[in-house]
Amino acid sequence: MQTIGVLGGMGPAATAHFMERLVVLCAAERDQDYPPTLAYSASQIPDRTTHLVDDGADPTHGLQAAARVLQAGGAGAIAIPCNTAHAYLKAIRTAVEVPVFDMIDLAAATIAASFPGATVGVLAATGTVRLGLYQSALQANGLAVEQPDEELQEHVMAAIREVKGGGSGRDRRLDHAIEILRSHGAEVLVLGCTELPLAVDPASTGIPVVDATDVLARACLEWAGGAVRP
Amino acid sequence: MQTIGVLGGMGPAATAHFMERLVVLCAAERDQDYPPTLAYSASQIPDRTTHLVDDGADPTHGLQAAARVLQAGGAGAIAIPCNTAHAYLKAIRTAVEVPVFDMIDLAAATIAASFPGATVGVLAATGTVRLGLYQSALQANGLAVEQPDEELQEHVMAAIREVKGGGSGRDRRLDHAIEILRSHGAEVLVLGCTELPLAVDPASTGIPVVDATDVLARACLEWAGGAVRP
Numbered sequence: 202m203q204t205i206g207v208l209g210g211m212g213p214a215a216t217a218h219f220m221e222r223l224v225v226l227c228a229a230e231r232d233q234d235y236p237p238t239l240a241y242s243a244s245q246i247p248d249r250t251t252h253l254v255d256d257g258a259d260p261t262h263g264l265q266a267a268a269r270v271l272q273a274g275g276a277g278a279i280a281i282p283c284n285t286a287h288a289y290l291k292a293i294r295t296a297v298e299v300p301v302f303d304m305i306d307l308a309a310a311t312i313a314a315s316f317p318g319a320t321v322g323v324l325a326a327t328g329t330v331r332l333g334l335y336q337s338a339l340q341a342n343g344l345a346v347e348q349p350d351e352e353l354q355e356h357v358m359a360a361i362r363e364v365k366g367g368g369s370g371r372d373r374r375l376d377h378a379i380e381i382l383r384s385h386g387a388e389v390l391v392l393g394c395t396e397l398p399l400a401v402d403p404a405s406t407g408i409p410v411v412d413a414t415d416v417l418a419r420a421c422l423e424w425a426g427g428a429v430r431p
Numbered sequence: 432m433q434t435i436g437v438l439g440g441m442g443p444a445a446t447a448h449f450m451e452r453l454v455v456l457c458a459a460e461r462d463q464d465y466p467p468t469l470a471y472s473a474s475q476i477p478d479r480t481t482h483l484v485d486d487g488a489d490p491t492h493g494l495q496a497a498a499r500v501l502q503a504g505g506a507g508a509i510a511i512p513c514n515t516a517h518a519y520l521k522a523i524r525t526a527v528e529v530p531v532f533d534m535i536d537l538a539a540a541t542i543a544a545s546f547p548g549a550t551v552g553v554l555a556a557t558g559t560v561r562l563g564l565y566q567s568a569l570q571a572n573g574l575a576v577e578q579p580d581e582e583l584q585e586h587v588m589a590a591i592r593e594v595k596g597g598g599s600g601r602d603r604r605l606d607h608a609i610e611i612l613r614s615h616g617a618e619v620l621v622l623g624c625t626e627l628p629l630a631v632d633p634a635s636t637g638i639p640v641v642d643a644t645d646v647l648a649r650a651c652l653e654w655a656g657g658a659v660r661p
Contacts, residue, residue: 202475212462217450220472224443230596231478232442238472241504242450244465245432270504274471366460367660 202426206276206299207240208267211249211283212365215395215414216242219282222418228428236425239274243267249285250328250358264289265296272297280304280421282395282414284335285328307420308391308413309338315389316409320345322379322387324401326394327358335393347387353378361396370400379406432656436506436529437470438497441479441513442595445625445644446472449512452648458658466655469504473497479515480558480588494519495526502527510534510651512625512644514565515558537650538621538643539568545619546639550575552609552617554631556624557588565623577617583608591626600630609636 205223209216220240229235246264251257264286271279279301281287287305294301312321321344323335336346349357356374364370379390379401392398392412403410422429435453439446450470459465476494481487494516501509509531511517517535524531542551551574553565566576579587586604594600609620609631622628622642633640652659 210462210465210467213454213457213459213465213468214451217447217454220447220450220470221444224447225597227443227597229443232440232474232476232595233478235440235443235472235474237440237474238443238470239500239504240450240468240470240472242465242468242470244462244467246462248462270469274469274500274504365462367455367457 202236203277203424204237204239204275205421205425206271206279207238208243208264208271208279208281208293209240209283210242210244211246211286212396213242213244214364214367214399215282216240218399219395219414219418222415223421226415226418226430227422228430234428236422236427239271239276241267241270249283249288250326253285253288253328254331261289261292264293268293268297268301272299278302278424280417282417284393284395284413285326287334288328288332302417302420304413304417305334305338305393308393308411308416309335309342309344311416312339312389312391312411313342313344318343319388320347320386322347322382322390323393324357324379324390324397326361327354329393330354335391347382347385349378349382353381360400361394364396364399370396375400376405383408432466433507433654434467434469434505435651435655436501436509437468438473438494438501438509438511439470439513440472440474441476441516442626443472443474444594444597444629445512446470448629449625449644449648452645453651456645456648456660457652458660464658466652466657469501469506471497471500479513479518480556483515483518483558484561491519491522494523498523498527498531502529508532508654510647512647514623514625514643515556517564518558518562532647532650534643534647535564535568535623538623538641538646539565539572539574541646542569542619542621542641543572543574548573549618550577550616552577552612552620553623554587554609554620554627556591557584559623560584565621577612577615579608579612583611590630591624594626594629600626605630613638
């Protein structure tokens with residue numbers, strides 16, 4: 202099996218959750234049935250949304266340096282369990298020779314396969330939303346897009362920040378944002394921020410949920426040669 | 432903050448759990464408040480208990496190579512969230528220049544500080560038990576030791592194997608092993624295998640539980656300069 206590289210720490214709770222999903226989604230009996238994984242929780246990389254929205258410090262060099270650490274350590278491909286960091290995907294790809302997964306394209310393609318032509322409600326960090334990362338990918342896959350307005354987006358971002366600070370992120374205002382997306386026609390939700398699976402219970406949303414974290418984890422396991430649970 | 436190295440994959444579920452504990456036990460608000468962590472889930476390392484008990488393949492070279500990957504990637508110290516792998520601690524330490532934590536000594540010292548002179552029930556993998564890794568460390572700290580007999584030890588090992596294969600490990604036979612340790616005088620339990628916190632609910636044991644995984648996570652956070660939750 203090949204070694205999965207994980208460019209993480211954005212945030213650390215989301216990376217720990219991604220590591221857990223790589224284990225839970227792998228059909229294994231013994232330690233040796235799981236693909237090796239090298240995960241760099243590079244928590245000191247400047248905040249992506251702060252750079253994209255508020256002109257904060259640029260995370261590009263930190264992302265590139267972390268990707269190089271993973272490649273040097275034997276990673277055969279790199280996953281980035283942070284949707285907003287995909288704003289820098291091109292720059293990260295230029296820094297290494299190994300392939301780097303595009304979680305957002307993978308999630309959009311997964312949704313299009315199961316829900317062709319559907320209207321997708323996007324729950325994501327403000328940087329991801331402002332750049333239209335999901336909007337572009339979903340539309341390219343023939344899907345319609347419903348995003349929260351600015352006030353609701355602030356509720357989503359508050360839940361994300363709460364998870365980053367060790368909280369649950371479960372909040373009635375987040376539920377309200379999901380209700381509004383549904384009332385505006387969303388037929389399926391994408392969890393387009395890797396903190397959100399820790400805050401959103403898919404059983405309570407009333408519509409199907411596609412978790413980009415799980416889409417990425419499955420793609421990694423398949424690539425590495427691990428057996429994926431159905 | 433310094434970078435914590437995690438020599439893991441033994442097993443992968445235990446390593447993902449350890450990553451989660453590094454996050455949960457850190458008092459942080461933002462991503463950047465967490466120490467950077469480089470975790471190698473080196474799942475292909477041969478099984479430690481199989482080598483120690485059944486004369487299986489030797490994991491020493493695999494452990495040393497993984498430690499070198501972490502050092503080369505910038506880890507300033509290395510934690511090994513696998514108690515049985517501590518049978519190879521000296522060999523791992525000779526392979527790198529950075530310090531390598533001794534989880535078993537740390538756990539024994541933690542127990543001695545809170546429960547001086549107590550009788551400690553040891554729940555651990557069969558390799559750890561056969562080599563007396565906890566027995567030596569606990570006795571050196573003035574503690575008495577109660578270990579399962581061979582039949583009960585097989586129940587403990589079955590729960591550990593279940594966690595390695597993606598199961599919960601929660602099993603009445605494991606509860607029975609804990610009951611017997613208590614009836615033989617154990618006043619505190621040590622979870623001396625990093626799969627066991629996933630299988631044992633400390634609220635159901637009837638005596639205090641010290642989880643070596645958490646002891647190691649706290650030591651890592653303190654060393655790295657992260658704020659540790661009380």
